[in-house]
Amino acid sequence: MIARISYAFRETWASFKRNVTLTMAAVITSAVSLLLVGSTFLIQRAFDNLLTRWKGDVELIVYVRSDADANQIQVIEDALKSQPAIIDVSKLRYLDQADSYAEAQKLFAGDPGTLRLLTPENIPSQFKVVPISQDSNLIRELGEQFRGLAGVREVAYAQDVFDVVARVSQFIRIATTAMSIVLLMVAVGLIWNTIRTAMFARRREIEVMKLVGATNWFIRIPFMLEGLLQGLIGGVLSCLGLWGLNSAWSSAVADFNDTELAALVVTDGYMRFVMFILLGIGAIAGAVGSGIAASRFLDV
């Protein structure tokens, strides 16, 4: 048994050294495709975080004209408070112009052009409204009533933004998943080709092995091990890459920790889960690619 295991590892290592270029190509492709798979997981998770957070948050914003007077603002507030069946009055928040300006500074931190147009004087103040009712038609009806009030500049529904983000998230999910699958198939193909080449280079040995009665598994295992290792090394590299990307992203987002952007960070636990998945997929891709090659070119 020990003789067999050491045989398998010796052969695997020798073959690795013989086919450095092909091996590198296979490993790098696996790494890149797995990195994309990992990024898909993380991006999706970040969007999900964001969407969950929004769902339970403000769903209606009533923007107040910047030239509205205190009386008009009071009318709006009273009108809101007169609908306790539809909105959660205890969570009703009013951001005056100074507060709104401070919020805008954070929201548009990456967009100085927009920010330049805003001043504490021209920015609308706003009521952030959290509905109790889950009926979005009811909420929209209410919103339309507010549009008619003097002093109201605009009513925005979080539902609309939510839908847009959900659609974007859906699109990114499909696009990255499709690209991951294509790249993974390329990686499996490259591993298959490396193993095929390795077997071709050793066809004399394989012929002799078959003639003296080595079992197909005995012949196959070093090659499958080689493919599995290629996939696994690709997996390790992709984990390192993903970890680097995620740390850079997390620390960039940390500056915005009291805005919605903070929701775009995934937990370490989830990161570990994704890395584990990547190693698994890498190993499976390697074993599949080399397994197909090994049985295909080993007909008795």
Place this chain on the structure above:
Amino acid sequence: MIRLENVTKTYGTDIPAVRDASFEIAKGEFVFMVGPSGSGKSTLLRLMNRQEQPERGAVWVAGKNINEMADSKVPYLRRNIGNIFQDYKLLLNKTVFENVAFALEVIGRPKHVIRQQVPAVLDLVGLSDKEDRFPHQLSGGEQQRVSIARAFVNRPLILLADEPTGNLDPATGEGIMRLLDRINNTGTTVVMATHDQRIVNMMRRRVVQLDRGVIVRDQERGVYD
């Protein structure tokens, strides 16, 4: 030990390489397969260790119908059959010792068995002093001795030799023939395909002659023609 029953083997669509061949080889026998080039000698040998499957008929080895044997059992069949070829089929990057050891290694024999059996068989073929040489540092006759050592190291029941003297000068060929004879005397059944008239006539063993895939002569203590 080996029995063929009405065996027919066709490669392409044209005439069969072997047609309706039947014969039996007893344990410990020595048989020459002779016939012109392309008459089906190599094909017959390959049918005996399931490198080929016949369209019709059956090949029995050591009491088993090897055509009905599961693929997974074929390696164990082959551990009982040694093979020798005209071109030796040695691994050029391995020494004499390693070439012979390889045959034991890949069927999972432990190190201590290898350390004991390889020198013994190299002694038998007369290459004890050359075990660290590579194939290109050996003469043709010596290379063929290595391949015989590799075929015999696992003490098979049967040895299949396909023109083992084909690339050798007469004197060297005769040496190889004597070695195969000695191996035969240990009880191993030997089947040897050859064009070598001199050797066949010298040995006076059983001769099976083929012509275009058909057995045209099967003679005890025969000669080449």
